[in-house]
Amino acid sequence: xxKVTQSSRYLVKRTGEKVFLECVQDMDHENMFWYxxxxxxxxxxxxxxxxxxxxxxxxxPEGYSVSREKKERFSLILESASTNQTxxxxxxxxxxxxxxxxxxxxxxxxxxxxx
Amino acid sequence: KNQVxxxxxxxxxxxxxxxxxxxxxxxxxxxxxxxxKQDTGRGPVSLTIMTFSENTxxxxxxxATLDADTKQSSLHITASQxxxxxxxxxxxxxxxGNMLTFGGGTRLMVKP
Numbered sequence: 208x209x210k211v212t213q214s215s216r217y218l219v220k221r222t223g224e225k226v227f228l229e230c231v232q233d234m235d236h237e238n239m240f241w242y243x244x245x246x247x248x249x250x251x252x253x254x255x256x257x258x259x260x261x262x263x264x265x266x267x268p269e270g271y272s273v274s275r276e277k278k279e280r281f282s283l284i285l286e287s288a289s290t291n292q293t294x295x296x297x298x299x300x301x302x303x304x305x306x307x308x309x310x311x312x313x314x315x316x317x318x319x320x321x322x
Numbered sequence: 323k324n325q326v327x328x329x330x331x332x333x334x335x336x337x338x339x340x341x342x343x344x345x346x347x348x349x350x351x352x353x354x355x356x357x358x359k360q361d362t363g364r365g366p367v368s369l370t371i372m373t374f375s376e377n378t379x380x381x382x383x384x385x386a387t388l389d390a391d392t393k394q395s396s397l398h399i400t401a402s403q404x405x406x407x408x409x410x411x412x413x414x415x416x417x418x419g420n421m422l423t424f425g426g427g428t429r430l431m432v433k434p
């Protein structure tokens with residue numbers, strides 16, 4: 208079974224702090240994604256990566272950056288945390304598939320609170 | 323703008339009953355549509371995927387339908403169980419940009 212592991216289930220940080228969310232997958236997937244999930248808004252894509260050191264902006268990249276130095280690890284960085292970044296963050300991965308029929312495999316999420 | 327609308331937003335049913343969740347989308351051109359189940363406190367897990375040429379697909383007690391002409395999909399759950407309590411998310415992939423559009427989900431609660 209594919210395993211996507213997010214480093215923290217719950218995290219509480221203060222406004223202005225630099226926050227790192229880590230995600231590791233064990234299936235050698237090329238693609239990795241970071242989403243945030245808010246009630247009534249569904250999942251929204253922040254950033255994704257289709258290869259090591261490659262990154263692409265999603266729908267809501269402002270206030271975030273990412274790092275992919277190794278294939279299995281994709282980090283989300285909040286440069287200066289703000290209260291409107293309080294949310295559930297989900298990491299996902301899937302293999303490259305030219306037909307785009309491969310499902311994304313999700314981690315269990317990090318519930319981040321910014322005080 | 324690509325949109326995926328799900329209804330109802332929430333649903334409560336008794337154990338053993340059937341239910342149907344709806345998904346309407348505007349994504350065009352269409353590539354595929356996937357239903358995910360998300361248990362509380364967990365990440366979404368894929369239930370089924372439907373491509374343009376498929377009208378219906380079953381996965382155990384879950385049956386998904388797709389009408390690509392009207393841009394509608396439904397997820398039918400038969401003989402519901404307590405473990406079906408979860409959020410169900412409809413996700414549509416378009417050809418342009420190869421990105422996904424997520425619905426807001428339907429929160430289902432199955433009561434004993």
